[in-house]
Amino acid sequence: MNRFRGVAVKSPAHSLPADVRAGPYGGRVPRKSNRTTIREVAKATGLSPAAVSYALRGIQTSEETQERVRRAADELGYEAHPIARALASGRSDMVGLLCGSLEDFWQQTLATGIGRALLARNRYALILDAGGDPQRELELARRLRDQRVDGIIVQPLDPSAPLWAELGQTLPVVSIGDALHGGKARGEVVFDNRRGVTLALEHLHGLGHRRIAVLTSTRASTPDRPADVHVNSEAERLKADITVVTAPQALDAATRVALEVLSAEPRPTAVFCFSDSIAYGVYAATRELGLAVPGDVSVCGYDSHPMSALLTPPLTTVDWNIDGIVDSAVRVVVGAIEGKQRRRRIVREPNLRYRSSTGPCAPRH
Amino acid sequence: MNRFRGVAVKSPAHSLPADVRAGPYGGRVPRKSNRTTIREVAKATGLSPAAVSYALRGIQTSEETQERVRRAADELGYEAHPIARALASGRSDMVGLLCGSLEDFWQQTLATGIGRALLARNRYALILDAGGDPQRELELARRLRDQRVDGIIVQPLDPSAPLWAELGQTLPVVSIGDALHGGKARGEVVFDNRRGVTLALEHLHGLGHRRIAVLTSTRASTPDRPADVHVNSEAERLKADITVVTAPQALDAATRVALEVLSAEPRPTAVFCFSDSIAYGVYAATRELGLAVPGDVSVCGYDSHPMSALLTPPLTTVDWNIDGIVDSAVRVVVGAIEGKQRRRRIVREPNLRYRSSTGPCAPRH
DNA sequence: CGACACCCCTGAACCGGTTCACTGAAACGG
DNA sequence: CCGTTTCAGTGAACCGGTTCAGGGGTGTCG
Numbered sequence: 001m002n003r004f005r006g007v008a009v010k011s012p013a014h015s016l017p018a019d020v021r022a023g024p025y026g027g028r029v030p031r032k033s034n035r036t037t038i039r040e041v042a043k044a045t046g047l048s049p050a051a052v053s054y055a056l057r058g059i060q061t062s063e064e065t066q067e068r069v070r071r072a073a074d075e076l077g078y079e080a081h082p083i084a085r086a087l088a089s090g091r092s093d094m095v096g097l098l099c100g101s102l103e104d105f106w107q108q109t110l111a112t113g114i115g116r117a118l119l120a121r122n123r124y125a126l127i128l129d130a131g132g133d134p135q136r137e138l139e140l141a142r143r144l145r146d147q148r149v150d151g152i153i154v155q156p157l158d159p160s161a162p163l164w165a166e167l168g169q170t171l172p173v174v175s176i177g178d179a180l181h182g183g184k185a186r187g188e189v190v191f192d193n194r195r196g197v198t199l200a201l202e203h204l205h206g207l208g209h210r211r212i213a214v215l216t217s218t219r220a221s222t223p224d225r226p227a228d229v230h231v232n233s234e235a236e237r238l239k240a241d242i243t244v245v246t247a248p249q250a251l252d253a254a255t256r257v258a259l260e261v262l263s264a265e266p267r268p269t270a271v272f273c274f275s276d277s278i279a280y281g282v283y284a285a286t287r288e289l290g291l292a293v294p295g296d297v298s299v300c301g302y303d304s305h306p307m308s309a310l311l312t313p314p315l316t317t318v319d320w321n322i323d324g325i326v327d328s329a330v331r332v333v334v335g336a337i338e339g340k341q342r343r344r345r346i347v348r349e350p351n352l353r354y355r356s357s358t359g360p361c362a363p364r365h
Numbered sequence: 366m367n368r369f370r371g372v373a374v375k376s377p378a379h380s381l382p383a384d385v386r387a388g389p390y391g392g393r394v395p396r397k398s399n400r401t402t403i404r405e406v407a408k409a410t411g412l413s414p415a416a417v418s419y420a421l422r423g424i425q426t427s428e429e430t431q432e433r434v435r436r437a438a439d440e441l442g443y444e445a446h447p448i449a450r451a452l453a454s455g456r457s458d459m460v461g462l463l464c465g466s467l468e469d470f471w472q473q474t475l476a477t478g479i480g481r482a483l484l485a486r487n488r489y490a491l492i493l494d495a496g497g498d499p500q501r502e503l504e505l506a507r508r509l510r511d512q513r514v515d516g517i518i519v520q521p522l523d524p525s526a527p528l529w530a531e532l533g534q535t536l537p538v539v540s541i542g543d544a545l546h547g548g549k550a551r552g553e554v555v556f557d558n559r560r561g562v563t564l565a566l567e568h569l570h571g572l573g574h575r576r577i578a579v580l581t582s583t584r585a586s587t588p589d590r591p592a593d594v595h596v597n598s599e600a601e602r603l604k605a606d607i608t609v610v611t612a613p614q615a616l617d618a619a620t621r622v623a624l625e626v627l628s629a630e631p632r633p634t635a636v637f638c639f640s641d642s643i644a645y646g647v648y649a650a651t652r653e654l655g656l657a658v659p660g661d662v663s664v665c666g667y668d669s670h671p672m673s674a675l676l677t678p679p680l681t682t683v684d685w686n687i688d689g690i691v692d693s694a695v696r697v698v699v700g701a702i703e704g705k706q707r708r709r710r711i712v713r714e715p716n717l718r719y720r721s722s723t724g725p726c727a728p729r730h
Numbered sequence: 731c732g733a734c735a736c737c738c739c740t741g742a743a744c745c746g747g748t749t750c751a752c753t754g755a756a757a758c759g760g
Numbered sequence: 761c762c763g764t765t766t767c768a769g770t771g772a773a774c775c776g777g778t779t780c781a782g783g784g785g786t787g788t789c790g
Contacts, residue, residue, distance in 0.1 A: 039777090053778060054739085108470075108474070127490070400746085448747090452777090
């Protein structure tokens, strides 16, 4: 029984006195944990570990055995060990949620909703925040794969990265927002951003605005970013003078950018923001500059964050129905994980939530 | 070489043709992944797997070997496998963040900040949301332990639960807000809630308010909840007529509660909310009821969410300096994980951010 | 009655790193 | 010059489930 060396050496780790465990978690994790394992349950029930494993999952075993195992497990205080399960099976019950920038209030709300919806289906959300950096986004995506998440929901900063296709071959990748470049096997909850942009710009145009500033969010310098492209083509079509400026999502940072934009001469008569968070920054800036909304400048947001209705004046914004998005995304990703190949691509249409932060373009002075 | 049965049976799983892997992730994960393992790197470098493991972590090996291993790993496309690491070592580089209710905007901000701070230290936040249910909170805490997180940051709904002490023996548990019952080994970033409550109530009292509604957040029915207790003792001290009502954090739900509170006869002249999110609900309610703030009713919040300053009127609120909290909490938990026993208990003092949602109590009619 | 299918369960390999006890060689000390 | 450390590295067990090939036992069918 005793291996090489012939002498009956004490078996290594385990023979240590059980209480030698070093002080309060200063590194040194006890080699042998006192956790009840599946093998102990096996011993207690006179079954094989395999049988216990099956029984606990309610497969491959008789009702009777399952009951017996469950009872024994209870008694021994057995608790599943997700890490071990993940290693052995390659599944983890976790879904990675990769957010472009959690500084965006709307994305915070989205993440909260998705986390909750997943939990309701007995899965966890592993929420990661790329902080607006497309490079980091890809790095985090890789880490999610390494963590053996069962699926990924991403609000891609850079939908054109080839990594998405690569990941898509191994696990379900569901994008929210822009469609991922060159994929078909993956799931998508695509926003019709073209439509959203058109809605907002036409609305402003219809009110008489011609000099419009567009504040997009910090993103990859992906030149083919659909929304940006569309902004420009719409500008042309509407014969409007549109300036596109990139703004961060964080309130204070967005405010600084907005201050600049609103201090330009001639001042734009309307601002269209690519997220409500940025629009909040614009509100702060108008306050600082003593500008009236919509008297001096009209402001239109994007996303419809719950707080938008509470502002003074309530913010006109493009609404995507966040609950619907949460629901769709979770449904698609879970469906894909479980192998039920439901609908893979869901296109969401926006509505313009017309409130009072936008008004007719006033003649200057 | 071939085990039992004598016959040269094909070795089980591996001999399957490599391409038999079932359809797009419909369950069936390939038994043998094509991932490069540490053993392959070992073979390539002529070292033992153990040596490679050490080398990759930069310990127990010569500079030279480390370099050689790193190069080989690169070449072979080796990527670490966190799950395997976690199983073997009991560490995971993840810190659990257990939020009381992510519907609270402030907690969303907090979670975002902590996630980011942890990422900056090469750790992940596993964010879980108890949704205001103390029962669920404990369940999630257990799951975090099972997930082998290296530490837990919790904003406890029920600080008196014995589970905290139990978890605290195995891993660092840092609480934000109320101190956890009966612990010393754990870390704490304690809010001096008594002070916060006093600050708010004295402020309102000083403005002449005597009939005050307090909207606390949904929590455990822990009767000894420090803040609630203190509210009552302050009520007595100030000889004020204080009604305590529980409100959920979600904007619409909070609004409904606020509507009721503000419709009561006689109507309270001031409302003190235990989170800015709830205060937002009060704003919505005043709007619906056509009440002026602070003319008809003064509103005071708690937490100082960034949006509070943007409302009309800007919200008076108790400020905890969220960046400081994020920083402290992360510092304490990481310090504990790494065994550097820095300061374990940090008490934060609030400031009253005096804005214009509170004003003198107007004589009724 | 034998062939075949099906059900329930077992033994062993496996997932992919980590850690422990130990060793040969070099460095050190007196 | 010999005993003691220190350093770099090795072999094997281990973490705790999962999965696969198989194997009795019973049921069914021709």
